[in-house]
Structure formats: structure tokens, C-alpha cells
Amino acid sequence: MNEASARRPALLALGLMSLIWSLNWIVMKRAMLYIGPFDFSALRTAAGTTLLFALLWWRGESLAPPPWRDSILIGVAQTGAFQLLVQLSLVEGGAGKMALLAYTMPFWVIAFAWMLLGERPGPRQWACFGLAAAGLVLVMEPWREIGSLHSCLLALAGGGCWGLATVLTKRLFQRAAITPLRLTAWQALFGTIVVVIGALSIPERAQRGAAWALGVCRRRSALAVQLPT
8 A cells, every 4th residue: 555545544634623613613613502611511521521431441551630720621611611611702702713712732842842842933934923913814704893802812722722732732641651642532531521610600501592592483473473473
């Protein structure tokens, strides 16, 4: 098998993942019609964490926690803050624009890698950074109002948390021998705890559920009026 043939499945998987990931933003935006951002984030992270630990057990890998401090920091930044911030941004912001702002993660990675890992960008990286930033501005079209400034800042902050978690993850891999799945499961657990605490502290499901039910009743009443008797 030549190199091109060997890379083909990986490229197909990458394309499929990109498609699923992009559709996921539309689903998250639609979910805001029926449930609050904190409740929805809590349900998502809890389900994902359960699946990760089940997969960890099925593969026979160690269930022992990785180094606590770094794992908690990664979980709070990645699964906790990132998920909550992007979900909150979708309450008022458009799915496409919020996704672009959250995916400024590579820009944040460059900054955090410089500060935490000492990986100073070279001239070529700076040139690519500027070119990518210009392209991002053209795609985002900030002169067109799609979502409030508040939503945009939330999405940007989410991208920053994602970038920080990425750099912290690399630093942990350099310090300890740990499998990616084991770290992913534990950091997801720590982040889920943060999200669940937020959901329990900020009641929103009843309010949004009532609004959704009221909207359904109104639509049915309007339909009943329009139908001939």
C-alpha cells in the first residue's frame, strides 16, 4: 500500500468529522428553543463522560486518575468553560459566526504555547498567523451585525479556553505517561462537575420549558382557529 492509499481513510475520517462537527453547531443552536444552555451543557457532558469511562473500562485501560492539578485545569477549561461559553453564545448569536469565533482556538494556542511551553513563533509562523487572521476577518464580516457583541465575546472566550486546554494537555503529556483516552475521560469528569454545579445553581429549565410549552399551545390554538369546523 502506497502512502497516498494509506492516508485516504484518515482524510475521509477528517472530512466526516468536520461535517458532523459543523452540523453539531446547528443542533446546539436549535436546542436553545427547548432547553437552557446550562441544562443542555450538563446533559451533554454527563452523557459523554459516561461513555468515555465505559470505553476506558471496555478497553481494559487503567481507571486511575491522572495527575490531579493538570487534569482539573484541563477539564475546567475544556469541558467546563468552553462548553458553557459557546452554548451561552448561541442563545443570541448565529451558529455560523459563533463557530468561527470559537475556532479561533489556533490563535490562542500560539499565544499560550509561547507563554507556557516556551514555543516562540518563528517568522514563517507569524506570516501564517497574519494571513489566517485576515482571512478570518473576511469570513466573519464583523461590519455585518450577526449576533450581539456579548455573544461574540463569549464565543471568543470559549476559543481561548479551548486553546489553553490544548496547551495544558501537551504539557501534561510531556510530564506524565498517560493515554489520551484516560486523560480525556478524567478531564471530562472534572469539567462535567463544573457544568452540573452551574446548572444546579442557575435554574432555567422550568422557565424555558414553560415558554416552549406556551409557544406550542399558541401554535395549536392558532391552527385550530384556522381549521374549518
